[in-house]
Amino acid sequence: MDNLIQKDMKYVWHPYTQMKSSEEFPPIVVKRAEGGKIFDENGKFYYDTISSWWCNLHGHNHPVIKRAIKKQLDEFEHVMFAGFTHESAVKLAEKLVFMTPDGLDKVFFSDNGSTAVEVAMKMSFQYWKNIKKENKHCFLSLDRAYHGDTVAAMSVSGVDLFNKKFEPLFFKTFKSPAPYCYRCEFLKCRETCQMECANEMEKILEQNSEKISAIIIEPLLMAAGGMIIYPPEFLKRTKELAVKYNVHLIVDEVATGFGRMGEMFASEIAGVSPDFMCLSKAITSGYLPLGATLMTKEIFESFYDEDSAKTFYHGHTFTANPVACAAALASIELFETEGTLEKIKYISGKLALFLARAARFPLVGDVRMKGVVGAMELVQDKATKKPFDPGAMIGMDVYKLGLENNLLLRPLGNVIYFFLPGCLSPVELEDIFTRAEGVLQSIRVEK
Ligand SMILES: Cc1ncc(COP(=O)(O)O)c(C=O)c1O
Incomplete structure (x- = not known):
């Protein structure tokens, strides 16, 4: 074992990692990355098929983003943002206000997705206090949601594996069923259902809206909950319910923002203008940490007062x-100069073809996709949808097979997915899908 790995194991604690497993399966040492590929210390490459935890958008080592970063560094690296301002932040705020759906007029910056969510939640809570509606101190969110790992963000999340043990720390949140069509709680299918899951949300609001500050939702894609892709009508209905019952709508576009779903923001696809929008990850194309929370003028104005x-x-x-902020501005500009949304449409078309082939494999129970995100839910029995026992560690097997085949396929439980960067060439895409088919073919499961 080389020296770096030994020191890593001695001094470092990695996220979402059972560190004991690194004895058998140590982390890969990355030496460089270029476009859609990551290279290890031995020169072996891996396709970054999940965009380095869903943030890398234009590819690694992009000259335009690097140039913008260097230019800003030559001027100054950081200043406090209370009492001071700077051109990069102001230009970025202006851009974001113009890019996002109508009605979002102000930007509050932070430094990651969880904090972008916390800001929205705290602002929503304080808004109601500002206008003397003191009782609105609860939130409504979805089962299987994921909004981050800080305590408020976990309170509105619903992935038991990550959050359950922290429950005594959480504040009061109402949970509504996830629009998880493949495993519909109401045993319906989308073509014929009455959106029973949304009706449940309405029941909660009917009884509790006086206590509810905001509904928080991941638009169209519940990412960490298993890459669950749901119909825009559900988001539209959520917005209608938020208006009807006088609660805010917070859309968490941390994963979906910046073209991932095929349009710049997933909310646009459903024609929804929220009260708050949370952004991070691809805002800088994954080059540097940044969070942004946008909100309406009405919310901002409730804070704007002589009363401290x-x-x-x-x-x-x-x-x-x-x-x-400079990296974010450069990344946003690339959408125009490189036609990123067009590239995403091309990738999306190819992904659909691959998933149609993947759906024929006996282990693949469901395929779902939108934009550059495509998921395959592996099942033990396709006819009954019987899931694999978590102990079968099927996801880990896929991860290892993926690495052997130059693919970074980090699964979510039994769900294998792509969250592709927008920089992949047609040749690279074909290569990725050929290798992925090879991985699907080699999965062997004990019955
Ligand atoms: C929808 C969503 N919200 C919030 C977060 C949290 O972002 P961060 O990991 O930057 O705190 C994530 C992270 O995956 C996410 O997918």
């Missing part, structure tokens, strides 16, 4: 870091 009690007492040291 209405101040939003929240901020992070690295709020609106200038280098991250």
Whole structure:
């Protein structure tokens, strides 16, 4: 075992990793990355098919983003953002307000997805206090949602494996069924259902809206919950319910923002203008950490007062870091200069063809996709949808097989997925899908 790995194991604690398993399966040492590929210390490449945890958008080592970062660094690297401002943040805020759905007029910066969510939740909560509706202190979210790993974000999340043990720390949240069509709780299918899952949401609101500050939702894609892709009508209905019952709608576009679903923002696909939108990950194309929360003028104005009690007492040291803002501006510009949304449409078409082939494999129970995200849910029995026992560690087997085949396929339980960067060439895409078919063919399961 080389020295670096030994030191890694001695000093480092990796996220979402049972560190004991690294004795048998140590982390891969990355030496460089270029476009859609990551290279290890031995020169072996891996296709970054999940965009380095869903953030890398234009590919690694992009000259335009690097140039923007260097230019900003030559001017200054960071200043506090209370009492000071700078061009990169102001330009970025202006761009975001113009790019996002109508009605989002102000930007509050932070430094990751969880904090972008916390900001929206705290602002929503304080808004109701500002306008003297003191009782609205609960949230409504979906089963299987994932909004981050800080405590407020976990409170509105619903992935038991990650969150259950922390439950005593959480504050009060109402949970509504996820629109998980493949495993519909109401045993319906989308073509004939009455959106029973949304009706459940309405029942909760009917009884509790006086206590509810906001509904928080991942638009169209419940990513960490198993790459569950749901119909735009559900999001549209959620917005209608938020208006009807006088609660805010927070859309968490941390994973879906910046073209991932085929349009710049998933909310646009459903024609929804939320009260808050949370952004991070691809905002900088994954080059530097940055979070942004956008909100309506009405919300902002409830804080705008001579009364200092209405101040939003929240901020992070690295709020609106200038280098991250410069990277974000460069990344957004690339959408125009490189035709990123067009590239995404091409990738999406090829992904659909691959998934149609993948659906024929006996282990693949469901395929679902939107934009650059495509998922395959592996099942033990296709006819009954019987899931694999978590102990079967099928996901881990796929991960290992993927690496052997130069693919970074980090599964979510029994769900294998692609979250493709927009930079992949037609040749690379074909190569990825050929290798993925090879992986599907080699999975051997004990019956
Ligand atoms: C929808 C969504 N919200 C929030 C987060 C949390 O973002 P971060 O990991 O940057 O805190 C994630 C992360 O995967 C996410 O997918």
